[in-house]
Amino acid sequence: MLPLSSSPTGRKGPGDLLAEPVLYWVARGRSVIEVDGHGHPVHAGTALWVAGGRRIRVLLGRSDVLVPLPGIGRGESVRTATFAIPTSWHPWLLHAFGKALGYLDGGSSRALLEQMLAAASTRDPGPSAPPHPVSADLVALAESIVSDSSASVAELARTHLVGWTPRTLQRRFASETGLTPEKWARQQRMAQAADLLAEGNDILAVAHAVGYATASGFSRSFREQTGMSPGRWRSRTISRASVGHPADAPSAAELPAQRTWPRVNGSHVAVWALQGRSVLTIGGRNLRLDAGSTAVIPAGLPNSIRIPQGSLVLPLGFRLGRDGGIGAPVSAGTTLPGEQIDLIQAAVMAYTTMRPHDIGRTTGFDIAYSRGVYDAATLEDDAIATLASGLASGEITDTALGGCAHWLGMQERDLSRTIRDRTGLTFTQWIRLARMSRARAKLHGGEPASAISRLLGYAHLPAFSRAFREVHGASPQRLVSPLDSGGEVGRWQRDVSDRIRRWRAETPRAG
Structure with a gap:
């Protein structure tokens, strides 16, 4: 689960251009979205579609919930358009939002949403916007x-x-x-x-x-x-005040199945099951996530989530591994009635630039962590979380056992035993999974595979590609599309990397 970005101002700056089309769904409140300097008020239950290449500025109030969905096109149309959003669309939009964050493998709902938006539009599409450069x-x-x-x-x-x-x-x-x-x-x-x-x-x-x-x-x-x-x-043409009315979406039971790639996070990550029944695997232990369940995945522990058809899981937020270890979840937490919209806001705030300036960055994480039951955190949990955080940030340059042990101030045999006992993997297996998790995050941030290969110390790109394929089942080029890395998701990923660097600078690691 990759921590992406959130803006401290709750708005995109006046200089930002969309690299791809984005559908802005207002789930609560009333937002104003400026498109090339022209304000578009959008209220709850509607969405504004904006073509790529437009200059965007978003104004949010404290309680507003605005969900951005990048990469959803409308054929050749370039006209900004407003749509009413039926309730049946909500799970499909959240499914598309989760997919857009870049941590999920499996079916996408983007094509369905594009078809339904196109069918709802009666306007002349006008001249098409050109494709945006990526370098x-x-x-x-x-x-x-x-x-x-x-x-x-x-x-x-x-x-x-x-x-x-x-x-x-x-x-x-x-x-x-x-x-x-x-x-x-x-x-x-x-x-x-x-x-x-x-x-x-x-x-x-x-x-x-x-x-x-x-x-x-x-x-x-x-x-x-x-x-x-x-x-x-x-x-x-029809004036901007007119609203398209898409047809109802298919049943939420038809949501495509998804899964996360096996990974080692550098942060503790909170997850929330909105519907269905999914399985979270942490260090070889399975935890069932029923609808309404929450759990926190500890930094440094190998993990993955299986999300069957009709199920939906979103990340709620994260806390740096270097802030201290936590134990593995024993039982999932439970959300409260009427809390769903606040949790959607927390997910959006943690992973995109759509965040009111006066709400804390760990709101969703804190809610999820307070509800579950966890093993008591140990010194070993602290060591693994700190090490995973150092690897994810690039603070650790020597990734051999000796270099990692020295960075932690541990003996090599103690670190090797700790990794084996807490994760079920050898140090070599664990370090490769952690490094490839970092590689995937950087790919989604727009960095080329050749640069990542050099950063991770591979002498040749083919050797890096082989290691990446062994972990993820696909080459770097196949796993990340140009829009994922060069579009809004790539921008979010780069923003959060900058944020994490600032947090680390403000709170130096003890010792």
Whole structure:
């Protein structure tokens, strides 16, 4: 269960661009989502769909619950749209949210949600937004193109890509998007224009907003892409206040089966079973999770969860392993009636950027931990949790038995015995599982396999790939899609890594 990110401000900054489409579901309260500077109030029971490439800022109140679902498209549509969300959608949306966090293998509900959103839309889709680049240099250029519509692509490239030749820029940009930078900019600006026109804005104002000096020049470009004038296209669209009404979702009993990959967490992770019956395996011991159950997985202990069809499990939050060990759960905790929406908020706060600024980061974890029964924590639990935390953070550079024992201040034979007794694995098996868990987290954060291979000390990428495949059953390239690493999930993962580094700096390890 990978700890991803939460924003201390409860909003995305004004400079953030969506790397992929996102469906924002308001489960409680009323949020305001600014899309390219235009506010969209969204209340409980509705969702706002926003295309990739848009600039997003989210405003949340303390009790608001906003669930972001990245990667859900609507065909060729680029128009921001509001949808009523039937109650039957709730388990499917939460299933998709859990899948988006990157810790689950198995069936996805994304395709179903995309089909149902597309079927509910009656609007003209307008010009399509271009695919977003994924490399850091070109992402910076793309963001500058969107934010500074008055500047030419060539001027922006000279500012952001010092030393790049025009040929290199054209080749790299085309390889990542299929378009030249100039065509990408034109298509992106026409997609933005379509959204502004759909809101009833004046054509000249829209032209200026997307970098055209005159309405006639803008109209020519718009007609080239859509086959109609801006005025005619605007007259055929529905205003942003209209709401699509998707059909009811299939029964929650049809939710696809999922599982987590075998892993060793660097943090203690709280999990919550919303429905069905799942099985949590920790260090060879099975714990049944019925609907409403919670449990905390101790840092450093090998674990996995089997989630059958019709069942649903979400992570609630985490606490650093270096803060102290905890014993393995003996029995699961139980949630209280009416508590579900607060736990959904806790899960979203812990793993995304959607967090009101005045709610603690460990709310969900604290609730789950207080409800269960656990073995008494021992010095061995402290040692394993601290070691797993050090490995996950990269503080430990020598991962041999001697290096790890020295870092902990233990004898090698004592550490080897502790690992074997508490996890059922040899030190070699345990360290490989811990390192590959770290590798998977970094893949979801957008780091290339070659860089991770070097970081973990592998002389050659094929050797790293073999070790990764032995643990996860798939190569690094197959396990993580480009959107997982380059999209919103990758952004969340990188954000939480920064947060954890700050927490460690604030609380140095004793000894």
